[in-house]
Amino acid sequence: MGGINIYLDIDGVLNRYGPVRRGRTGADPVDPDEDEWSAYTSAGGVLMWPPEMMARINRLLAAPEVTPYWLTTWESEAAVFGEQVGLEGSADWTWLPSRGLSADGRWQKFASIRDHVDQTDPIFAVWLDDDLAHESEARRWARRSGRVLAFAPEPMVGLRPSELARIEELVAEALRTGRSPMAGRALRIPGGGRRRTARGD
Numbered sequence: 266m267g268g269i270n271i272y273l274d275i276d277g278v279l280n281r282y283g284p285v286r287r288g289r290t291g292a293d294p295v296d297p298d299e300d301e302w303s304a305y306t307s308a309g310g311v312l313m314w315p316p317e318m319m320a321r322i323n324r325l326l327a328a329p330e331v332t333p334y335w336l337t338t339w340e341s342e343a344a345v346f347g348e349q350v351g352l353e354g355s356a357d358w359t360w361l362p363s364r365g366l367s368a369d370g371r372w373q374k375f376a377s378i379r380d381h382v383d384q385t386d387p388i389f390a391v392w393l394d395d396d397l398a399h400e401s402e403a404r405r406w407a408r409r410s411g412r413v414l415a416f417a418p419e420p421m422v423g424l425r426p427s428e429l430a431r432i433e434e435l436v437a438e439a440l441r442t443g444r445s446p447m448a449g450r451a452l453r454i455p456g457g458g459r460r461r462t463a464r465g466d
């Protein structure tokens with residue numbers, strides 16, 4: 266009770282869908298102004314993740330008040346991904362049902378998180394899922410909750426450094442104050458420099 270919950274999707278958030286830009290020569294370092302990670306690791310031809318992001322998520326989750334949950338169609342297989350990319354302790358994280366539709370015909374992830382937030386009663390929660398970009402009902406629920414920040418990264422890029430930095434700030438504020446940083450104010454995570462459309466309202 267009263268903790269901070271972090272709900273993580275994998276594909277389009279931690280695992281980017283798009284290719285990594287390597288510059289014209291194929292070997293240029295990524296321009297830091299692009300708000301992308303400086304290095305990525307790949308595996309199996311389908312996974313592409315930045316080790317620096319995983320290290321920062323590990324630090325974010327190190328506070329005992331912060332609890333991560335898998336909210337991804339990988340479901341129980343998410344543990345395999347977590348181990349692959351170096352998310353500490355992820356084999357033991359709880360995963361929530363995420364595939365298909367719930368009994369009442371709604372997006373299963375949305376049904377799962379609503380129930381879970383009711384049950385665990387966090388002071389603040391962060392929900393990262395690229396599919397939130399076209400799930401307005403879920404975004405509205407999160408905004409009205411006053412304590413669930415729902416954010417949709419650009420799936421071809423995944424979570425950007427500036428977006429994770431904003432989440433780190435908000436979690437730190439919640440830890441410091443013991444309150445939701447959303448209380449009484451509308452929060453937005455500013456998109457990356459190359460963002461063409463605003464998402465995650």
Ligand SMILES: [Mg+2]
Pocket residue numbers: 274275276277278394395396
């Ligand atoms: Mg996804």
